[in-house]
Every structure is written in structure tokens, then in C-alpha cells.
Amino acid sequence: MIRWGILSTARIAQRIVEGARLSESAKIVAVGSRDLTRAQAYADEHGIERVHGSYEDLLADPEVDAVYIPLPNSMHVPWTVTALEAGKHVLCEKPLSRDPAQVELAFDAAERAGRVLMEAFMWRFHPQTDELVRLVRSGAVGDVRLVRTAFGFGGIDPDNVRLQSSLEGGALMDVGCYCVSALRLLCGEPERVSGEQVLGGDGVDIRFAGTLRFAGDVVATFDCGMDVHRRHSIEVVGSDGTILVPSPWQTPSGTEILVTREDTERIVPETVDPYARELDEVAAAIAEGRSARLGRDESLGQARVIAALYRSAADGVSVVP
């Protein structure tokens, strides 16, 4: 049983609290906030035993084995490194960083400390994702020609961390990183990328669209946005058919994969809580003394592509990651 602390009272931490209830490996034992009253209210609401009025105090708590870090993006690597140096294992929210050098720094710190570090891409732990990969690799729609993916939403408050450039907000960082994760999972590392962004907030990308070219003449596109109607999808276009995943990221029960050749087949994957699964993966990595399934190479690949996309959008040229 891994005793977890939560670093902050972030909205998303609710899903980890719920995931831990379904997990046999995780117990949330502590929460730390910049504000002790906020931490106490959070602990009371979620039945968490231990409360700290600073992140430093949480990291000094000997009853905590591992921490979940759902801070604003710019704080991911600094607090990950601090937590690892305090001897805690770390599950850090996505994106770990948009800077490959920062990713190296974080995993170097994990290696030095002999602790597990994983970037929290929960969608990778849903059986639907495994089934999509299995379908693509087994040639269910022939050779892959095109992949299209999207993640967008709207109705964001003006003071949301996602709209602040100093906290490394932006649509690509917030939700486009899932599209990048999916394209890399299905197609490998891109040979070349290009991006277009529309700025909003205090200068972050409020919308971003990208094109990625992969080996074997596979071309992929994605779009993401924080001022658009809800958009969630992955579509794989093959030589012999298409695969459509209408809910690839958030996976409500009954979520399905549509495989169309002559007819359309509906595949309904097992319903699980991917947040529980990512907690279990960190626990398994700790128990087995190995890296977690999403390790250094995975986070580095993500950061390289995100950095290249931002460079492309800024300079108006295509970029080799």
C-alpha cells in the first residue's frame, strides 16, 4: 500500500482521490496547500487524515511515500525535483514539461534519488487505448495512412491557470498534449511538424492546430482549443477502413470504438477508472524496482514534439523535433 500526499487542492485531484478509493495499492493520507485552511477544508471534504500548510511541510512528512503533483504547468518540474530530493516517488500531472532539458533534469533527479517518476497521462491506462493500439497494429484497417485527433472545450474562466503564460498555460499544453500523446503512440516519433496558433488569455495559445509527418508517409493532424465546442476524438484512416474513437481521453462507461470496413463494428471496452490504474502502475513500479510505464523516453518525446510545435507556430516554418 503506497501512502500518497497531494500537493495542492487542485480541482483535478478529486479524480485521484476517487481513483485511490478504487485502487488496492493507494491510500491518500495527506494534502498540502499554500493555505492551511484550504488544506483542512479539502481534507475534511475528502476524509484525508493529515494536513499541511505548505508544500514543503507535506514533503517533509515521513508518513508520505509518494506525492501526486497537480500544480500549474510551470511548477511541475521544480516541485517534482524537490519532491524526489525529499525521497518521495512522484506522479506529476501532464504535461511534465514543454522543455526536453527540464524532462531530463526531472528524470535525472529520480535516478539519483532511486525513486519512481511518472507523467500522469491517465488515458494511456484505459483498456480502450490498449484496444485501439491492438486494432491499429493488427492491421484491422489495413496500412495506416492518416490520423486525426482533437481535444477542445470552452467556457473557461478568465482567471483559470490555463490562460496564464507565466504558468505555462495554453491549449497545446493543456489538451493538445493528449493529441500529441495519441499520435506518438500510434505513429512513433514524427519526422517533421508544423503548427498554427491563435493567442488569447494573456498571450497563451487559446487554439492550436498541428500537422505531423511520420515515417512511411503517414500524415497526422490535430486541433485543440479552449474557446471551442467540446471536441474529443481520434480517427485512424487506413487503406481498408477507419477506426473512430469518440471519447478517447475521458472515458465514460459505455465508451466505444467504431471500426468501419464494409460495415461498422462497435467495440465496447471494459469500464475502469484510469486514475486508479495510474496509481497502481506507480505502486507496481515501486514494488518491482523498475521505471514506470510512462518513463523518461515517453516524457522526452512529448516535450520534444510540443517544443517543436510551438517553435513552428512562432516562426511560421515546419520544424524537425
Ligand SMILES: NC(=O)c1ccc[n+]([C@@H]2O[C@H](COP(=O)([O-])OP(=O)(O)OC[C@H]3O[C@@H](n4cnc5c(N)ncnc54)[C@H](OP(=O)(O)O)[C@@H]3O)[C@@H](O)[C@H]2O)c1
Ligand atoms: N489528467 C487529467 O485528467 C487532468 C485534468 C485536468 C487538469 N490536469 C492537469 O492538472 C494540473 C492542475 O489543473 P487544475 O485544473 O486542477 O488546476 P487548478 O484547479 O487551478 O489547481 C491548481 C492548484 O495549484 C496550486 N497553485 C500553486 N500555485 C498557484 C498559482 N500561482 N496559481 C494557481 N494555483 C496555484 C493551488 O493549490 P493550493 O492553493 O491549494 O496550494 C491550485 O489549487 C494542470 O497541470 C493540468 O494540466 C490534468
